[in-house]
Amino acid sequence: MIRTIDTDLVIQNVKEMCIKVNHYLSSDMDEAMKAAVDTEKSELGKKILNQLQDNLKIADEEMIPICQDTGMAVFFLEVGQDVHFEGMEIEDAINEGVRQGYTEGFLRKSVVGDPLIRENTKDNTPAVIHYAIVPGDKVKITLAPKGFGSENMSRIFMLKPADGIEGVKNAILTAVKDAGPNACPPMVVGVGVGGTFEKCAILAKKALTRPVNERSDIPYVKDMENEMLDEINKLGIGPGGLGGTTTALAVNINTYPTHIAGLPVAVNICCHVNRHVVREI
Secondary structure, three states: OOEEEEHHHHHHHHHHHHHHHHHOOOHHHHHHHHHHHHHOOOHHHHHHHHHHHHHHHHHHHHOOOOOOOOOEOEEEEEEEOOEEEEOOOHHHHHHHHHHHHHHHOOOOOOOEOOOOOOOEOOOOOOOEEEEEEEOOOOEEEEEOOEOHHHHOOOEEEEEOHHHHHHHHHHHHHHHHHHHHHHHOOOEEEEEEEEEOHHHHHHHHHHHOOOOOOOOOOOHHHHHHHHHHHHHHHOOOOOHHHOOOOOOEEEEEEEEEEEOOOOEEEEEEEEOOOOOOEEEEO
């Protein structure tokens, strides 16, 4: 049976999500950040982590954004095949929700309408939207605003199949080393392996929306996530890039089938706030 959803409901939810995600740390990130204070071995690292906790507390109490870069709004939209939208076109509705959320929430407007002319759109639209048609009559909206301090540190590696798993591990470590302090560590590292040039990048971006306390259900990928987290934290970059044992809070890896001649790898790094929020309509 077809279910009709008025896009006014989409607009309202997107607006609320934009405001919430920019003011409050998600529960998984909150737990990971608090745990990092106890496990960090460097005194300076502990000091930085405690300062970050103070910043998050002030943001919570005074309704201030948890980061001055409130990001470009990135959505993953899973639309049930039995859903019919009524009202605006769905893309227009999402952008309207972003416009309202960033304007009424007094969030920084960071989007320029043309990448070279660079005139600010003044409402943080348009968003970047990835669509998937899935079974059912629900709409799942995942929002992950992406600041560009960490986004600019992202990399794609078009490896050869012969590079294998060690090549993938080397690519991840190379991206993190090159990022250094610029990605505002402690970071979350999203990795996409497989697919094509563009598919692995989307896999990596979506990996950042997975709770940091959840590992892959593919055994060898889970092992690689744990190994890479250990290796990254041995790099000594540390909180704020000032040294320590907490460079990353998690490494989330997504995989996808690929061509016999390729091994694409994307590494999408996010800063210590790693904003993400999910709602189902």
